[in-house]
Amino acid sequence: MRHIGRCLLPVRRSFSQYTNAARAVKEDPRWPGWGVVIGIEVHAQIKSRRKLFSSANTSDLTEHPNTRFVPYDAAFPGTLPNLNPRCVELGIRTALALECQVQPRSTFDRKHYFYPDLPSGYQITQHYAPLATDGSLQLSQGDAKVRIKQIQLEQDTGKTMFDPRRRVSSIDLNRAGTGLMEIVSEPDLRSPEEAGDYVRTLQALLRSVGSSDGNMEQGSFRCDVNVSVNRPDAPAGTRCEIKNLNSVKFMMVAITCEVFRQIELLEKGLSVPQETRGFDEAKAETFSLRSKEDAPDYRYMPDPNLPPLLLDQTYIRDIRKSMPELPPETRSRLLAQGLSERDADVLMAIDMGREVGYDGSLGHGAVAYFDTVARGRDSKIVVNWITHELLGQLTSRKETFKENKLSAEQLGEIIDLVQGKKITGTSGRSLLRHVLAHNSSESPTKLAEQMSLLVSESDSTSLRTWCKQIIAEMPEESQAIRNGHLNVVNKMVGRVMKLSKGRADAKAVRTTLETLLATK
Amino acid sequence: MEKYRLITKVESSRSSGKSGVLEDTSFIAKDNITTKGTFTTSGSLMLSNYKSPFDATVVDLLEEAGLKLIGKANLDEFGMGSSNTNSYYGSTLNPLYENEERVPGGSSGGSAAAVAASLASFSLGTDTGGSVRLPASYCGVVGFKPSYGRISRWGVIAYAQSLDTVGILSKDVALAERVFNVLDRYDEKDPTSLPESIRGQVEKHQHLSSESKFVIGIPQEFILEDLTAQARSQWLQVLVKLLKAGHELKPISIPSIKKLLSSYYTLATAEAASNLSRFDGTRYGFNDEEVKETAYKTLTENRSKGFGPEVQRRILLGNYTLSSESGNHYLKANELRQRLVGEFNETFRFYNPLLSEYVSKSNGCDILISPTSIDPAPTIDEYKSKSKENFLAGYINDILTIPASLAGLPAISIPLPAAKQGIQLMAQYGDDKTLLQAAKSIEKLLI
Structure with a gap:
């Protein structure tokens, strides 16, 4: 219990290392x-x-x-x-x-x-x-x-x-x-x-x-x-x-x-x-x-059992060398990687909630997760996947980032599959949901295969087949479109997407439907 | 055995491990040294029901060497006293005197009496300001206080731990040395244990030979007016014997000695007040079982009832010393202590391994010599009436023994049977082997 106010006494230091030793009083409307x-x-x-x-x-x-x-x-x-x-x-x-x-x-x-x-x-x-x-x-x-x-x-x-x-x-x-x-x-x-x-x-x-x-x-x-x-x-x-x-x-x-x-x-x-x-x-x-x-008299005395703690410069230097990144450094690094201030703040706020390990082991938080996924990938795309898709899913599952079961490697692979157009964005999201729901450690590529999410050469023919099937199943809606009620297209796109189990690209579905219904 | 008031007789069920260098030797430990499974009372009502969950390192080491702990010895409560009359368990009597009730000295009075009465081959005591050496002197046995930090204090109930040192009491120096060799090792459980590196340094530079003639310093400050005429003449005879044996005598001066008594009591009582704060009867120890209105009241009542008068006096003194209104006496006393160490460093030939690298000096003393006590053991009545007159009377003998305590030096009292008191030898810090060597050769001259 050290009395801080004592330092209010005029200049105890012979030099003033800092410029704010006597910060000016700011007028505050409350007082x-x-x-x-x-x-x-x-x-x-x-x-x-x-x-x-x-x-x-x-x-x-x-x-x-x-x-x-x-x-x-x-x-x-x-x-x-x-x-x-x-x-x-x-x-x-x-x-x-x-x-x-x-x-x-x-x-x-x-x-x-x-x-x-x-x-x-x-x-x-x-x-x-x-x-x-x-x-x-x-x-x-x-x-x-x-x-x-x-x-x-x-x-x-x-x-x-x-x-x-x-x-x-x-x-x-x-x-x-x-x-x-x-x-x-x-x-x-x-x-x-x-x-x-x-x-x-x-x-x-x-x-x-x-x-x-x-x-x-x-x-x-x-x-x-x-x-x-x-x-x-x-x-x-x-x-x-x-x-x-x-x-x-x-x-x-x-x-x-x-x-x-x-x-x-x-x-x-x-x-x-x-x-x-x-x-x-x-x-x-x-x-x-x-x-x-x-105030009690604490009767201070040097502890006779404990010799003075002597720290040599090498020891301090070694600790300095192994120091983890501090929050301001992390923030500027994230901004330099192209993240928006908002994205950086979201990542760092979640990072605050990470488990602090014992004896200085740092534990893995959202920033470390981002760093792993972003290695060799586009930072902005990665941060979008984390803040929108992953966090969104975790929130709807009422889970925190600590409970996240999707490994950085898995997320990286999903992003690669989507970016390489091997699967659609929709499929990527359902893969992500699947891993979270089943606590799966399977590789997303294998999962995509098992779930038939991979976009294949034949998919463009499939697309026409799916669209035709839905047109046949929905004659009233088809007629409405032919009559110029284009807002009904969305409903049909949804049905095609469902039929394709997300493998179809929504834009392509819309174009195909419009073409098929207009040429009739 | 009742006469010497062993506090606890340890039953043979306690296994003494393997065979070792001191096989089949029995020992008794002062009852402020913890022993698992038996009581460790520190001579206090406060700990009269206390059983330690662990053994002191010294007890472990001795038992590993094949020795048998057979009892726990009486002491002045928490080591505070020089007569062994301040014990909750009553006074120990001095076995040297068949028909008189004389004090054995303190605070390790029970340990000294046990050896003098041949209850065990040797005993362990603790020495804070002379608590091994004074009873050794009064009971006619050898009492060795090694350099501070040589023997582990893990399991020693602290009185003033910047001074507390485990010591050995025995009939002769040779046995004390053999026991010391078992106990003299680094213990990671004791933060003040002398590190291996310094032990190694000292060993490298000590040169011991059995026929050494020693340069023996006589501190002027120890030629006390208080010595009785008889003690003085005995003392002179010893010096003559030393000269005849070929040793060189050298008058020296350690000026700080004159001011040490107040420093010693400042340090010892301040540390005691602090160390004894833990005894409040709530987790272990004496509790009067009455339910009080507040927790605070429970603590104060237990402490007021559980401690004897001398302990309470020293706690009060110590707390006064540490209080903000008394000024910084504790720190000042430590400064005087530093000065004392400096004066000893100039006196001894051997270097101080705590303060410097090895330096070879051609002159300087190997050891210092003095009486251990100013008089032989007083009777209990004499002692008590003197203390009643002035409670400081009990502190007078400390003048001879506290310099070695404050400087952490090894010191040994060897009996001078003719005078029924002891001769004290001191050596440079860490130079315990030279001290024991000298003690063995001087011991022969005194019989």
């Missing part, structure tokens, strides 16, 4: 004559297989309570911490993605407080020397860059659940000792919307480097927000910290409520006391949790 200053402290769970200092596996919310811990996590006497290098690696990936300075030497320190879900009575964090400092994050809207003060590794706590009916607290240690990255921004945000943008951009970034799944609802990504208001050109106001916000939406609402509350106090001539506040989602208001005076 004319007031400026808003926001800093955010994020606790993101590291997506590692094992915990930060123990051999126990990390858990998600599906595990039974107290099934994922070893004696160390329960603070059994005589146990000792053992730093998980995967956590360090993922911390460094995050630091590099946020353009931070990775520190060659950082330390592990103890922060003490008594709580039943903190078994050792202290949390190991990096109080005196954090893993990385001085980074920045470019917001997606506008050109604002938010400075990142520091990133530190620390342990998550267990969970306390209170059953008010039985008046019993239960402790679950599954989460105890899981690695967290505490990512602290400078107070560079100026509106609730910017704060929302910051959090979403950060989530996407962590997911893209595989360091966290960034899930706010499930608690693997938690935000504490520092808010203050001030008159333009006046020094920053007193901040309040809002804790325990479970979604970006509620965070933005909470900030807005807090801004109004602080303005109201100041306009009445009162002062804003520095305190920690909670947020009541139902009432849409913040409420006091504790004042500055009640």
